[in-house]
Amino acid sequence: MNLLKTLGRGVLATALALPLAAAGLTAKAPPAAASDNGLSIRPAMGWSSWSFVRRWPTEAKMKAQADALVSSGLKDKGYVYLNLDDFYQKCDANGFVVDQYGRWAIDEAKFPSGIKALADYVHSKGLKFGFYVTPGIAKNAVTRNTPIEGTSYRAKDIADTTRQEKNYNCKNMYYIDYSKPGSQEFVNSWAKQFADWGVDYLKIDGVGSHDIPDVRAWDKALRATGRPINYALSNNLAIADAPTWRQLANSWRTQGDVECYCGPGPNGSGHPLTNWSKITSRFTSAANWQQYAGPGGWNDLDSLQIGNGDQIGLTADQRRSHMTLWAMAASPLLIGGDLTDLNATDRAILGNERLIAVNQDGVAARRLVNSGNQQVWHKKEADGDHVIALFNTGTSGNQTVSVNWSQAGIVGAAAVTDLWSGQSGGVVNGSYSATLRPGETRLIRATPQAGSTTRYEAEGASYSAGSTVDSNHGGFSGSGFVNTANAAGAYVEWTVESATARDAALTLRYANGTAVVRPMDVVVNGTAVAANRAFGPTGAWTSWADATLTVPLKQGTNTVRATATTANGAPNLDYLDRG
Structure with missing residues (x-):
């Protein structure tokens, strides 16, 4: 199925615009380099085991969810990842049981056929298989001093036994000292094992800013496998390091778990899975992180708590709002409910192609x-x-x-x-x-409507480093204006659409509260249409003026860049109107 055609013209048009990103232009500001692993050009869609299956995953349960993802019709809507989360491992009193190379051993009682056989089954359904790990090296690997596959190094050579990594299951994970030879090779061997098993998506959990060396090592290791593996980070990551998460990974959890852990079962399992306050807390994080989302990397608001009616902890209205926020934020859509017990209301919510198109359009809302x-x-x-x-x-x-x-x-x-x-x-x-x-x-x-003016807000455009979106001077349109760096070369660049090739009137709204002219070059599709155009004083930063010029536009996507030509920088820029 051609999903872009199915989901609508907004998605298709955005997909056609992707070469702009490849050419180094950002969809919004401030610019942040995205992972270049070629994956997650659109947010991932699928199902994850944690919310419903929780600490008791088994081979049979995973196969049943895979079957239901297909039979429900959701696979055909784009939900293709079937992700096994935590608690598939075997533990003893000292933590994770490990294989001969110090990697976690699989609990054969839960997965008697092994992970590769499960991945093969998932693939046979036309789905992709996701897996789970946390940073560090197991205590049992260090105690046994297991060899690192393909090297002369051993676990004790790379472990920092003075510090323990966060782990939610067997615990007892030591930090890896990445200054030691053999450390990257250990992570490489683990990543290669996952790739050999057929893993298509890897969630690395318990990640904090102190784990950036691990995040880098796993990024390098996954690339070295030669297998496309969507790389997800979890959870409650620091926004101060957002550019790093975006550079290295395909998604990153912006908060803690969406589950309420308020069910009647062990560790708060069972229904309800969540509550409304867990959903509404995502509004602020979605707003704060919005600028970092784009093709190749997405802000992950956590699993969709939709599928099993009101018992999941949300009313039908709240579940539709839940889906709407995730769609607008361009968050991954990973269902957390029981797919074997979908009700009709929730199947319609999850399968609404217009909502999916909003999620998959490659734009995070403000x-x-x-x-x-x-x-x-x-x-x-x-x-x-x-x-x-x-x-x-x-x-x-x-x-x-x-x-x-x-x-x-x-x-x-x-x-x-x-x-x-x-x-x-x-x-x-x-x-x-x-x-x-x-x-x-x-x-x-x-x-x-045809014949009307289309407005492109400056705060939704790309702009040069050192520029900011401000709102301290009144009279602006939208949510703010761009205050460029005081430097020659500071710029704002808009992506402007045109249904036909034509000459069009473009109006730049600006404010210049100084007593000097702030000239700019205006360049359309790489060609200067107004060199060193004067943008004179407007009397105050709250006094806005219009500068209109006629420019040639091609059919489809155009770029319009206004660049300061003096050390004073550009005037404050509010919007660009296309007539």
Whole structure:
């Protein structure tokens, strides 16, 4: 199945725009280098064992979930990863039992056929197989001083026995000293074992900033296998190191577990799996981390707690809001519920192709409104459509949630489609409102109408290092403006769509609160259309002015870059309007 065709034109248009990223342009700012392993160009979709199966995975349970992923029709919607999380290992009193090379041994009672046989079964269903590990080297490996495969080194040569790594199962994991020869080779041998078994996705858990050497080592080891393995980091990672996570991995957990551990079973297992506060806590982290998401690397809000009706701990309205936030944030969609007991409501939620298209469009949404129980989120897709989500996050009382088109950078009228129902909302001018029940969401696609102006906010563009998105001077459109670095060469670059090749009017809105001109070169598709154009004083930083010029646009995707030509930098830039 051609998923892009199935999911809609926004996804397809974004996919066609990907060569821009390959050429070094970023989808949003600040720029952060993405992993170049070629994987996770779109957020991963599938199922993970932790939420429901928890500490008791078995071969039979994993096969049953694989079967259900296919029979439910969700595989055909794009949910293709079947991920085995923790507690597949064998432990003794000293921690993990290990093989002859110091790697974790599999619990044969749970997986009598072995992991390779399970991966083969998953692959036979047209799915991909995911696996799990944590940093470090097992105490039993050090005690036995096991050899490191293919080398003359042994476990004691690389272990730092003064420090223990975080581990949630057998514990007793020592740090690896990566200054010691044999350390990278140990991780390489483990990664090669996973690749030989047929692993397609690897979650490395218990990761903190102190584990960056491990994260680098695993990235290097996975690449060395020659097998494409989607590389995920967990959990509650530090946002201060976000550029590092983005450079090395394909996804990273932005918070702790979404599970509430409030069920009646051992260790809080069983239903309910989560609660509404666990979901609503993700709004802030999604907003804070938004700038780091993009093709090749995604902010992971944790598993989707959807599938088994209200017993999962959320009402139907809350589950739709849960799905909407994950879709808008471009988070991986990894279902946590029991696929063998899907109800019709949740199958429809998970399988809604319009929602999946929003998730898979390669754009992480920004938050426009955060007021009490009201949230509004927005993203602009590569084809020029705007996707807007309105939420009532409260637990009692209806809320009328509104968004002005100007907040989303829409000028003129827009045709509205409700993405949950697929129904048309007609052509709307000025603003959009919805009265929402507690926990309810409204997700719309707004398509600017022919002949109207299309607005591209500067804060949604790419910009040079040292530039910032600010909101300390009033009168701006959207959520802020770009204050470039005070340097020649500082720039803002927009990606502008055009349905046809034509001459178009472009209007730059700017403010210059100084007494001197701040000239800029304006370059379209690599060709200068206005050299050293003057952007004079506007009287104050809160006084905004328009500069309009006519430029040639090609059909499809265009780049428009405004670059400061003096050491004073550019004026503050609010938006670019395309007529």
